[in-house]
Amino acid sequence: MDTAFRHRVNAARVAIRNQTGFFNQQRGRVSSEWKPDETRVTFADFAISEKICEELRRSFPDDQFLSEESGLLDEVVPVESRYSWVLDPIDGTNNYALGMSACAISLALMKQGHPVYGLIYDGSTGELLEGGSGRPILVDGKKFTPANRPFEKRTSIIALHFPLPAGRPRQFEALLETYRVRSLGSASLHLAYVALGRIDGVIDERVRIWDVAAACALIEASGRKIIYMDENPFPMKAFESNGAFIRYAAGSEGFLTAVQNWLG
Template sequence: MKPQKRKPGRKPVPSELRHRINAGRVAVKNQIAFFEGQFGQVESQWKEDDTRVTFADFAISEKVFTELRRSFPHDDYCSEESNPEDEVMQLEAEYAWIIDPIDGTNNYALGVPMCGISLALLRNGEPIYGYIYDFSRRVLVQGGEGEGVLDGTQRGRVITDEPTPHSHFATNFPYSPEDLTRMRPLFEKYRVRCFGSAALNLTYTAIGKLAACVDFRVKLWDVAAGFALIKAAGGEIVYLDEPLFPIDSFHVHMPPVRYVAGSPAFCRVVKECYEASAKSE
């Protein structure tokens, strides 16, 4: 058998990164059966920040990190469910893992299948690879810069066309009155989808089902894996206030992220509309 030729311009993946990419994939896949078994059955509670949590969140977070630590004991591990609420964790290792064990917990607890497992690998504070298990389609979407995005076995890319009135973008509610006013022209012009999962918003954008997604209330763990997918799929991430990455620390009360991600053309439209509305206030 002849050796496969490397594609022109594609850099070889360092072995320490390749090992982590493979290990992350296996760790997520190993939790799918448990995730599906608890779907719509597990009891949930409301936390002080008005978000829902279940036993499955804690279990999946612990199992994924336990598995990864066996191979990479010196990496940093960040989870909303396992890190102490009153502790700021400094990221000192070259590689860090950030997990959202159940993104779309409201949907998961209610038995609505728009939810999934989200795991991100960071290098020097930047997301470089993401895994999102889309439970609604029973598909693992994964990818990173230089690697592209795999939607199961199919390659995914962001939409590159100029926006039209038929373009779709996703968001999550509720909105503040100010943000609702700023986004109103976009709601009136384009098609809007609300799945209740920031990870799936980003996933469907990365694989070309949506032109973009916009969020104002999500946290680091909601978007880390999805941001890696967006970049890998040729999309853009535009912050509507302070940039999120790179990060050098982690704590569970980090401020929300405000961004638009996806098609460069649609990102430009959202940013211009948002900034124009803000100036007129």
């Protein structure tokens, strides 16, 4: 790990940890409102976004800082710096505002538009999950090796993001009738749990880049696979607050083979 990279990862750990007390204190207590894109936002989203970006910007003034809550709804920001950061200050804001535990702080370090390291604070467990391509997954600073189990009907767990697109319930009939299905309400945790082996696979067609950039780095660290139903969003050339949804499936080879069969 080169010095510039290592300094950024260390600083990111500190910046996230510095916000976890506030994050936990405000959960279920902070007021919220609905944005024009029909997603919920709270004061805590803005506060955490500002604090993390401000702290990292002091150390890395030449980097770009791109947060779900940092720009106008229709803003498009070209990604021009060698290093950039993609932040979702609270992923799972619906859960967070209602005091439910499945929510997270998700921060991705990008290099030339690719997510090279991800850090996710899991609000349900208090764990800091991190990792990237060619580097191990760490859980609270300790190396973690994901379980490698077969994809099978008896034990496998699949995550979906509801509502499903029109026609999908019919295509997923076998999935819904056979497997244990979860919908946690946090896209970053769905994908991070696939990387950790807690969930065997996830299909999501309603996420933006800030929801999954950090968890994509964890997928790279885990050796599991992600396939995109449309164009690969990486390298990220521009940060679009109201860009198209990213549609993907991720998991083991066995799970991804089953997805292709379900979708035809």
